[in-house]
Amino acid sequence: MAERIADRDIVRPFHLERAHLRGRFVRLEETVHYVLTAHAYPEPVSRLLAELLVLAGSFVGALKFTGTFSLQIRAEGPIRLMVVDVTNDGVMRGYASFDEDAVEGAAEAGPAALFGDAVLALTVDQRAAGGQMQQGIVRIDGRRPSDALLVYFRQSEQIPTAVRTAVGRDPLTGHWRAAGILVQAMPGDRREEEERREHWRRVMLFLQTVTEAELLGDGLSPDRVLFRLFHEEGVRVFDAVRITPGCSCDRERVRTMLRQFPPGELEGMRREDGSIDVTCQFCSRRYLFEAAAVDGLVAECSGSAR
Ligand SMILES: [Zn+2]
Known part of the structure; x- marks a missing residue:
């Protein structure tokens, strides 16, 4: 049945x-x-x-x-x-x-x-x-x-x-x-x-x-x-x-994705004020990483690249 x-x-x-x-x-x-x-x-x-x-x-x-x-x-x-x-x-x-x-x-x-x-x-x-x-x-x-x-x-x-x-x-x-x-x-x-x-x-x-x-x-x-x-x-x-x-995107996943970029490319994604703005391609939700957060990501990426 x-x-x-x-x-x-x-x-x-x-x-x-x-x-x-x-x-x-x-x-x-x-x-x-x-x-x-x-x-x-x-x-x-x-x-x-x-x-x-x-x-x-x-x-x-x-x-x-x-x-x-x-x-x-x-x-x-x-x-x-x-x-x-x-x-x-x-x-x-x-x-x-x-x-x-x-x-x-x-x-x-x-x-x-x-x-x-x-x-x-x-x-x-x-x-x-x-x-x-x-x-x-x-x-x-x-x-x-x-x-x-x-x-x-x-x-x-x-x-x-x-x-x-x-x-x-x-x-x-x-x-x-x-x-x-x-x-x-x-x-x-x-x-x-x-x-x-x-x-x-x-x-x-x-x-x-x-x-x-x-x-x-x-x-x-x-x-x-x-x-x-x-x-x-x-x-x-x-x-x-x-x-x-539904979309499974969340801030932590976007952060993990960003951490996989070489530091040079991360720098290239920054807007004028130093932040990075990521839009989920699936659901159009926006994730804003302030300049200080991006500094942290770049430091982590440089660290892991050694
Ligand atoms: Zn999404």
Whole structure:
């Protein structure tokens, strides 16, 4: 029996028992709003970043880790970087860095022109819990985030995967929201190749019929959408995982980050009055280090550099 949980900002894992497939339905509202309103992003950047949030959400609960999972697109086009990370507790944040004029010029041409040459990096960082950092990287030149993720699953994991995403504004509040369904083959499927293909083909046909409105949730819970789409495939849902927007930055972490710079570079970051002003790229929170505090940091850095 699936736990009852509000239908927004959740990941709902499910199985398609007859088809031997598993999947996740991700629906984000507050999280998308939080991430996109921390900065004034142009519309095409907002849409792509919202899509990346949904894709990162599809890993929550599917990957066992203690720490942070992140999806990162490093690109050479008008968009330089897009990062989303989520903790094992479902706390999610993200940001994009881009050249505003270049984005405006390339917006009409779509994601291919916005990203240009690019790589997608998937990282599981468990160092805070005494574990390791693992990373997989694939080239995704000119692909939108969901197509990029499919390249990763095909090349690195070799797991048949399909995904549908939708990004749009709530008609009442005007807030951004985003959603998606990811479907994947289960490991260890021993059925005949032909039977597997037949089920996969049917599920893909059903998946193609889902509308943006159904994904985004105009009055329909994720469970109702899943049942509508896949009832012939024996859909079974599991406990949902809640996603909460939030940023883990704090003054101490920023201080630790600053201490890693060579003293010369720290000096270069000082403003006229000798202070350093750091803005968190994720949440736009500001951290001001007064001149005396910066003197202390420079002294510590010079000390540790010896
Ligand atoms: Zn922050």
